[in-house]
Amino acid sequence: MKILTDFFQLFYPRLCANCDALLIKNEPILCTFCRHDLPLTNFDSYKENKVAKIFYGRIAIEKAYSLLFYRKDGISKKLIHALKYKGNENIGIFFGNWLGEMLKENKKFSDIDCIIPVPLHPKKKRLRGYNQVSKFGETIGKHLQIPFNEHLLKRISSSKTQTLKSRFERFTNNDTKFLLTDYTSLKNKHILVVDDVVTTGATLEACAKELQKTENIKISFLTIGYTELNL
Structure with a gap:
């Protein structure tokens, strides 16, 4: 088996998703040097973090990270771009494993009942072939032993991608609409909504407003990346 693995590696080497260096056995996705270069927020060590502050006065949430x-x-932009547009879902699994292990250890999301990804519009999902945060959320769910459900929340409006919008448009964006397909199954539950990047929080806010049509629901947010806007 090792001979076959070595033979496969000869023609299809595993390369770092950032610098293209050859990965060694225990390096998934990134080489050790690039992993240490990742700009970690360390928001988990703050009593109040900048992600949660985005939603102050806008919508009630439990936690955000x-x-x-x-x-x-x-x-981080290069990695998320590869996850989102180049079909590299292993990046989502990589970050799902990272956050899943971290959250299992610190128990800060120990009361979550279900994980839901921010959904893509069906047309965009058909074009892309996948939701870039599905593997991310699913992997976290396996670590925390929490159900992952990507069918309860649907996106029913299609707008131009965030990367094509001006900073002001992203901040004021309220044209994204979602539909919860079942308003009873999440009753009295704490839901973790996952996405790739939070910028202004408009998309996550729209998701939360639809989810909050369920009685006594609690909502938290978790993303891979956080953008600081200079508006």
């Missing part, structure tokens, strides 16, 4: 700063031309 992002693993990385998402910066222009940075390593």
Whole structure:
């Protein structure tokens, strides 16, 4: 078996998703050097973090957390772009394992009942072939032994991608609409909504407003990246 693995590696080497260096056995997705270069937010050590503050006065949430700063031309942007547009869902699994292990250890999301990804519009999902945060959320769910459900929440409006919008448009965006297909199954539950990047929080806010049509529901947010806007 090792001979076959070595033979496969000869023609299809595993390369770092950032610097293209050859990965060694215990390096998934990133080489050790690039992993240490990731811009971690460390928001988990704050009593109040910047992600949660985005939603102050807008919508009631329990908790919010992002693993990385998402910066222009940075390593986190390159990774999420590859996850989102180049079909590299292993990046979602990589970050799902990272956050899943971290959250299992610190128990800060120990009361979550269900994980739901921010859904794509069906047309966009058909074009892309996948939802970039599905593997991410599913992997976290396996670590925390929490159900993952990507069918309860549907996106029913299609708007232009966030990358094509001006900063003001992203901040004021309220044209994204969602539909909860079952208003009873999440009653009295604490739901963790996962996404790739939070910028203004408009999309997550729209998801939460639809979910909050369920009686006595609690909502938290978790994303891979967080963008600091200079509006």
